[in-house]
Each structure stands twice: as structure tokens, then as C-alpha cells.
Amino acid sequence: MKPLPVGLAAATPTALEPRLAASDVVSSPPPADADTYVPGPASAPEAAPVPDDAEAKEKDRLIREMIRQAPDEASRGEVVAALSAYPVRALQVVHDYGTRIEIYDFQAGEAVPEYLPTLSYANVAGAYNSKANVLGTDRANASPFALIHEFAHALDAALNDVSNRGEWNGAYTLARNTNRVVRDYAKQDASEYLAEITTAYLIPDERLLPLVEQGLARGAHGMEEREFMRMHQSLSNGSLHRIDPDGYALVDDLIKHDIYEDKPRAPSPAMTAEEWHAFEVARRASEA
Numbered sequence: 642m643k644p645l646p647v648g649l650a651a652a653t654p655t656a657l658e659p660r661l662a663a664s665d666v667v668s669s670p671p672p673a674d675a676d677t678y679v680p681g682p683a684s685a686p687e688a689a690p691v692p693d694d695a696e697a698k699e700k701d702r703l704i705r706e707m708i709r710q711a712p713d714e715a716s717r718g719e720v721v722a723a724l725s726a727y728p729v730r731a732l733q734v735v736h737d738y739g740t741r742i743e744i745y746d747f748q749a750g751e752a753v754p755e756y757l758p759t760l761s762y763a764n765v766a767g768a769y770n771s772k773a774n775v776l777g778t779d780r781a782n783a784s785p786f787a788l789i790h791e792f793a794h795a796l797d798a799a800l801n802d803v804s805n806r807g808e809w810n811g812a813y814t815l816a817r818n819t820n821r822v823v824r825d826y827a828k829q830d831a832s833e834y835l836a837e838i839t840t841a842y843l844i845p846d847e848r849l850l851p852l853v854e855q856g857l858a859r860g861a862h863g864m865e866e867r868e869f870m871r872m873h874q875s876l877s878n879g880s881l882h883r884i885d886p887d888g889y890a891l892v893d894d895l896i897k898h899d900i901y902e903d904k905p906r907a908p909s910p911a912m913t914a915e916e917w918h919a920f921e922v923a924r925r926a927s928e929a
């Protein structure tokens with residue numbers, strides 16, 4: 642792809658992902674830092690894609706069945722457009738695992754759900770609670786970058802936490818120690834590494850600049866323009882291949898092969914708000 646207008650050296654790692662329930666909630670990185678997603682104001686949504694072949698129709702069906710809540714059809718269309726980057730089989734695996742997607746409208750006064758507490762942080766764009774098996778984001782933050790990243794966490798969970806495997810930990814450790822990462826947030830842990838490089842893998846080089854420009858048009862989430870660009874400049878397939886070939890090979894295998902060969906985890910249907918509340922009460926009682 643042609644380089645982004647702003648090209649700076651790799652950023653220093655600064656971001657930490659807030660976690661209130663460390664083992665349960667995997668949230669998107671906070672945007673105030675250099676290597677994180679950035680929430681932004683609601684903007685004119687993209688038109689919902691019109692499925693034009695069997696594969697697109699199947700993706701549309703699977704994604705829509707996973708959306709448990711969304712403010713409107715435009716919002717659903719944005720989710721469909723973003724997650725259609727995944728192959729049908731990956732969507733099927735997560736769909737069958739029971740993951741559900743929720744898009745909120747906090748500007749309209751909607752409450753932050755109890756199972757995704759980190760969404761109340763101004764600098765967190767999206768989150769996935771692996772216990773509740775719910776992925777959520779405010780509509781203002783529902784960029785393809787954030788949605789693909791969070792969905793990767795669900796895919797990781799559905800595949801028995803593939804990021805815990807030795808080869809993933811090895812690639813993660815090497816990438817972290819040699820600074821060969823598409824974004825600094827990938828250095829957080831093996832799970833974030835998987836989510837970040839899966840996102841890069843699924844964004845074709847020619848789509849990156851338009852997506853970044855869309856983000857800028859939405860206000861760059863209040864960030865400096867060049868910082869926003871620098872944060873995303875390597876988040877595409879070709880950059881991943883160049884920067885982290887080992888990680889590229891792993892995610893390529895994950896997307897193209899593993900999900901066909903591995904026996905997915907038994908379904909864990911997404912909890913309702915009531916079920917989550919009862920789960921938390923029971924857990925606190927057991928820890929008391």
C-alpha cells in the first residue's frame with residue numbers, strides 16, 4: 642500500500658488495558674495512549690452492505706444472529722460490514738460458541754452493562770467478557786478496528802484459548818522482545834497479541850488508508866491527527882507480513898486451517914444481564 646502521510650518510528654509501549662475483572666474482561670486498549678483504539682463521536686454510518694453472493698449472505702446471517710442488541714439498522718450494518726472481514730468458518734465457530742454482540746448508545750443514555758464495566762472508561766473502545774461471552778461497544782466506538790479486535794478475543798475463546806498455546810506464546814514473546822509488532826498494544830500479552838495481529842491480518846493494505854481516513858473524518862476521537870495515523874499505520878495484512886512473519890504464519894494458520902481442524906470449545910451461551918449478576922453474586926460469595 643502507499644504509506645500513510647505520517648510515518649513515524651515504532652511507538653514506545655505505554656498503554657495498559659483497564660481490567661476490573663482481570664480474568665474475565667478483555668477490553669480494547671484505551672485511546673489516550675499511543676497504541677490504543679480511540680473512541681469517537683457518532684458519525685454518519687456506512688450503508689448496510691447488500692449481500693451479493695452466497696458467502697456474503699451467509700456472513701450477513703451469522704453476524705446478524707450474533708447481534709443481540711443494536712441501536713438501529715445502520716449500526717447493525719456497520720457490524721456486518723466490519724466482521725465480514727472474517728471467513729465464514731470463523732464466524733460460524735464464534736456464532737456456534739454462543740457469543741453475542743451488543744452495540745450500545747451511551748449518548749442516548751443507555752447504561753453500561755454490568756458484564757462490561759470497562760466500557761464506562763472514557764478511553765476504552767470495546768470489550769469482550771469471556772465468562773459472559775458477550776462482546777460490546779458503544780456505537781460511537783464501533784470501528785472495524787475495534788470490532789475485529791474484540792471478535793478475535795471471542796474466536797480465541799471459542800478455540801480453547803489458542804493464544805495460550807506454546808507456539809503463540811513463543812511468537813508473542815519474540816515479537817515483544819524484538820519490538821516487531823504492528824502496534825504496541827500487541828505487547829500487552831499473548832491474548833492481545835493474537836487480537837492485534839488478527840486485526841492486521843484481516844485488513845487488506847488497500848483498505849487501511851480509507852479506514853484511517855474514516856476515523857479521522859469522525860474526529861480522530863479527539864487525538865492528534867498524526868498520532869491517530871501513527872497508531873494505525875501498520876495495522877494491515879502486508880505490514881504484518883513484513884514486520885512479524887512468525888505471527889503472520891500463525892494467524893494465517895488460525896484463520897485458514899486451525900478453525901477447521903480444531904474441535905471448538907463446547908458452547909457457552911451468552912449470559913443475560915440477570916445471569917451475569919447472579920454469577921457475580923455467587924462468585925463474590927465463594928471468595929468471601
Ligand SMILES: [Zn+2]
Nearest residue numbers: 667668669836
Ligand atoms: Zn483486546
